[in-house]
Amino acid sequence: METATLTPIVQRGLRARERGGPFVPGEGRTVIEMADLSVYYGDFRAVRDISLKVEEHLITAFIGPSGCGKTTVLRCLNRMNDLIEIARVEGRVSYHGVDLYGKGIDPVEVRRRIGMVFQKPNPFPKSIYDNVSFGPKIAGIEGDMDEIVELSLRKAALWDEVKDRLKESGMSLSGGQQQRLCIARCIAVQPDVILMDEPCSALDPIATARIEDLMQELKNDYSIVIVTHNMQQAARVSDMTAFFTAEVAESGDRRTGVLVEYDTTEKIFTNPSEEGTENYVTGRFG
Amino acid sequence: MAISPSTQDVVLARLKGRRVDLKGVLFEALLLLALLLSLSILITLMADVLRGGLGVLTERGFGFLTAGLATFSADTAGVKQGIVGSMLTLVFVVLLAFPLGIGAAVYLEEYAPDTTFTRFINVNIRNLAGVPSIVYGLLGLALFVEVFRPLTGGTTAISGGLTLAVLVLPIVVITAAEALRAVPDSIREAGFGVGATRWEVVRSHVLPSAAPGILTGTVLSISRALGETAPLLLVGAITGYIATGGQSLVEQMRSSFTTLPTVVYSYARLPSQDFREVTSAAIIVLLAVILLVNAIAIVLRNRYERKW
Amino acid sequence: MTQAVLPPQIPIAEALKGDPSRRRRENFIRRLFLGAAAVSVLISAAIVLSLVGRAVTFITNVDLGALWTSGWFPRRGLFDIKTIVVGTLIVSLIAMVVAIPLGLGCAVYLSEYARPRVRRLLKPILEILAGIPSVVLGFFAITFISPQIVQRFFSGSSLFNMMAAGIGVGVLVTPLIASISEDAMRAVPASLREAAYGVGARKRTTTVKVVFPAAISGIVASIIVGVSRAIGETMVVAIAAGATGGSIFQLDPSQPGQTMTAAMTSLAIGSDQVKGGEFTFESLFFVGFLLFAITLALNIMSERFVRRVREKY
Numbered sequence: 001m002e003t004a005t006l007t008p009i010v011q012r013g014l015r016a017r018e019r020g021g022p023f024v025p026g027e028g029r030t031v032i033e034m035a036d037l038s039v040y041y042g043d044f045r046a047v048r049d050i051s052l053k054v055e056e057h058l059i060t061a062f063i064g065p066s067g068c069g070k071t072t073v074l075r076c077l078n079r080m081n082d083l084i085e086i087a088r089v090e091g092r093v094s095y096h097g098v099d100l101y102g103k104g105i106d107p108v109e110v111r112r113r114i115g116m117v118f119q120k121p122n123p124f125p126k127s128i129y130d131n132v133s134f135g136p137k138i139a140g141i142e143g144d145m146d147e148i149v150e151l152s153l154r155k156a157a158l159w160d161e162v163k164d165r166l167k168e169s170g171m172s173l174s175g176g177q178q179q180r181l182c183i184a185r186c187i188a189v190q191p192d193v194i195l196m197d198e199p200c201s202a203l204d205p206i207a208t209a210r211i212e213d214l215m216q217e218l219k220n221d222y223s224i225v226i227v228t229h230n231m232q233q234a235a236r237v238s239d240m241t242a243f244f245t246a247e248v249a250e251s252g253d254r255r256t257g258v259l260v261e262y263d264t265t266e267k268i269f270t271n272p273s274e275e276g277t278e279n280y281v282t283g284r285f286g
Numbered sequence: 287m288a289i290s291p292s293t294q295d296v297v298l299a300r301l302k303g304r305r306v307d308l309k310g311v312l313f314e315a316l317l318l319l320a321l322l323l324s325l326s327i328l329i330t331l332m333a334d335v336l337r338g339g340l341g342v343l344t345e346r347g348f349g350f351l352t353a354g355l356a357t358f359s360a361d362t363a364g365v366k367q368g369i370v371g372s373m374l375t376l377v378f379v380v381l382l383a384f385p386l387g388i389g390a391a392v393y394l395e396e397y398a399p400d401t402t403f404t405r406f407i408n409v410n411i412r413n414l415a416g417v418p419s420i421v422y423g424l425l426g427l428a429l430f431v432e433v434f435r436p437l438t439g440g441t442t443a444i445s446g447g448l449t450l451a452v453l454v455l456p457i458v459v460i461t462a463a464e465a466l467r468a469v470p471d472s473i474r475e476a477g478f479g480v481g482a483t484r485w486e487v488v489r490s491h492v493l494p495s496a497a498p499g500i501l502t503g504t505v506l507s508i509s510r511a512l513g514e515t516a517p518l519l520l521v522g523a524i525t526g527y528i529a530t531g532g533q534s535l536v537e538q539m540r541s542s543f544t545t546l547p548t549v550v551y552s553y554a555r556l557p558s559q560d561f562r563e564v565t566s567a568a569i570i571v572l573l574a575v576i577l578l579v580n581a582i583a584i585v586l587r588n589r590y591e592r593k594w
Numbered sequence: 595m596t597q598a599v600l601p602p603q604i605p606i607a608e609a610l611k612g613d614p615s616r617r618r619r620e621n622f623i624r625r626l627f628l629g630a631a632a633v634s635v636l637i638s639a640a641i642v643l644s645l646v647g648r649a650v651t652f653i654t655n656v657d658l659g660a661l662w663t664s665g666w667f668p669r670r671g672l673f674d675i676k677t678i679v680v681g682t683l684i685v686s687l688i689a690m691v692v693a694i695p696l697g698l699g700c701a702v703y704l705s706e707y708a709r710p711r712v713r714r715l716l717k718p719i720l721e722i723l724a725g726i727p728s729v730v731l732g733f734f735a736i737t738f739i740s741p742q743i744v745q746r747f748f749s750g751s752s753l754f755n756m757m758a759a760g761i762g763v764g765v766l767v768t769p770l771i772a773s774i775s776e777d778a779m780r781a782v783p784a785s786l787r788e789a790a791y792g793v794g795a796r797k798r799t800t801t802v803k804v805v806f807p808a809a810i811s812g813i814v815a816s817i818i819v820g821v822s823r824a825i826g827e828t829m830v831v832a833i834a835a836g837a838t839g840g841s842i843f844q845l846d847p848s849q850p851g852q853t854m855t856a857a858m859t860s861l862a863i864g865s866d867q868v869k870g871g872e873f874t875f876e877s878l879f880f881v882g883f884l885l886f887a888i889t890l891a892l893n894i895m896s897e898r899f900v901r902r903v904r905e906k907y
Contacts, residue, residue, distance in 0.1 A: 083478060085400055098607040106612025112481025113610070122472035124491055134490060135480035140613070182476070189480050310798040314707055320699020321716065324772075327765055328723045331734045338737070389630030397624055398631070409897070411634045416819070416893035417886065418826020420855050421641065423862070424882040428644030452637055459634065483616065485623045506725075513727025516828035516855065520862045547729045547829075554733045554833055562737065569730050580725045584718050 025239050025264050028056040031223045037091035039072050046072050047257035059224045061234035064244035069257020070227045074195050078114035079107040112139050115191035119198045121178035123170030128162050131170040135189035156184035157214050176207025196226040212237050241268040243277045339566025360560030365568050368549035378447030379511045387458025395466040396488050415456035422453040423520030441522025443543035449517050454507040461503025465496040505583040509576050515547040523548040546572045648879035656873050666852050667840035668874045677843045681851040686824040688760025697771030705779040706801045724769035732833030735762030751848035754836025762830040767820040778812020815899035822892035828855035854885050
């Protein structure tokens, strides 16, 4: 009774644990589905014809060489691309079957349900407490704010390190702690999906390992999509992997991203169907 | 392999270069001269004014600040109306130019799509900032004194204040926009990422981060408004005489007015040596106020200069 | 764990439509800010309208012969435009002779030579100079520049003269030129300087041959802005150039003269409605329009140059 509004998270977490183990690919429902997704910046087509399904309670990794549009695709999933004025989306992105770019859909609401963690840790220049409480406050989430903050920080494995200094600035934390604070901030608005855009690229190996461990915890409660440059990371943490590459666009000098292969991580890294994927994961290209 | 001493000497001589770079030294000296000359002008100006006006100020003290306009006897001339008038006109700057200017900057930096119309507004504001202040005086004369006479009462503190508010508006917009632009996008993304609306991001994160810069800009625009004379002459400040005998604020606003720099101007036009001293004293008061305001701006900027 | 209470379940399609009142508030605020931005357009329109109307009245009604006479005496119906235009040019030219070397000298020193600590100390002092009201410089021009400098070097100078006014305006414009061109030079990437040093160039060579040319657009822009500011400067000229009320055509800078701006103030002083003959009041707006057009053209020009700097780096 006491944490009524937090139950959805707890509930889902329980569901995964009650099963006696995490989901495996092919078992869960589809959370996000892209169908023939193309993104344009002005006249330039940055990615084309992406179709893939993201399943619940899995970690889905997007890998590929730089400029292949993986971040662009990721930012379509919670309509962050709306903030780039010249960006335009074609095709369909659906979330539990609802077209995210459909009429009347509020991108603000979309972003609350599909949260995002960015490449560089970007805490607000405010206290740790305010960093976490901002989201729930504006979303009108009811409940004891202290409790929400504590639970979010606990889930982000940061509580023990910061519980005595919640009033200190979020900027005073180390890089790895800042990124976990950003994860806590994301969790606090009770999303369903967490998008991570190269969350460890600015961190040292130890901080990276902590975030990776954390992701394994988080996937009991959320579905995670992660963009990473680091193939070892994708191999370590993800259940499903999508390999993107860039092909020379019709217009010439600029390159358009395409999806080469999407399968279980194990398959992608051990026995890919496409030659391009194999070349990339074995380090012969990229 | 050992290097023979002779080689060492040759290399050393080479590395020491030719004789002193005379042209280079001369060049630097010239640059320094330009700088020192500019500074010496400032010092001479200050000294000139202080020499002329300090006597009056020490002799009459606060009496000078509380004495009214007097163009016949230097002994009783003061700057009271000027101070009151400057305060009255600043009310309009603070209440109109600040919110409108910051609002416009927020629109242009945070909301505006990159359209022809937006670009037009941007260019327009930069051009407005370059319009000579006296032209704003003409605007005030035509618009506030004539068209809106029923509201402003003609050549009153209201017209003067409105004119100044319009005059500093582009400065407020430009400095505020600059401060907003300095806020890194990652802050905005973080806000949007947790499902905040544009306004929620701006109010809770962008504006607080930009506040020191915006504040500096507004303070500087106050100092600009405090020093403006020409446009106020056109909306009638020079003839102005603020009723300072206990009238209500509205009555003061709707009566003729003068400001501190226009008081300086009225005294500067009087030929006698006595008034020369009174003018200097009035300038000291004006400069003291403006330097104080500028100092606040500089301190604010240095204190909050943020590195991202 | 007690029985969990689920919040009321709304279909996802509905939930994603968000909170309508929140969206309404968002739209309202956006319009509010748009309104604030649009005010600037209104102001520009008001300036143009208030100037053009009466300027047209003036030019269509006044005897065109009155625009080319021996002097500017608006209260007597003599509107010799060349008197005030030439007066403006003389004052601005003198101002630029003072301001360009001083301003650029300060800018180069501060940007290339001054150590950071020196710079931090000197820059605010220049800013103070920039903040001095023009009415104060006008007084300084008449009490110091004119008797101590102009009259000393040019015997026979009047106490009120265009040269003193020009020097005063130059002092006003110096910090402006210094700060804009310093910004332009500091925007030149350090790698360019390093490249010059790398091939053994001295500091002076680097400054003159590398930094200065790279920043030239910004430097030109600063000079144009300076000219525009000098043309529009009012109080220094109104106080120090003399010629209250009117002036005969005058080319000698050691004598009193009239500029466009000073002509406007002297017309406006003394009454809340400018007294005088027919169209005297309108002539104020005609001169104002002329001034507005000239400075606008200069500002647009400088804007072009500044944009070129931005594009390069």
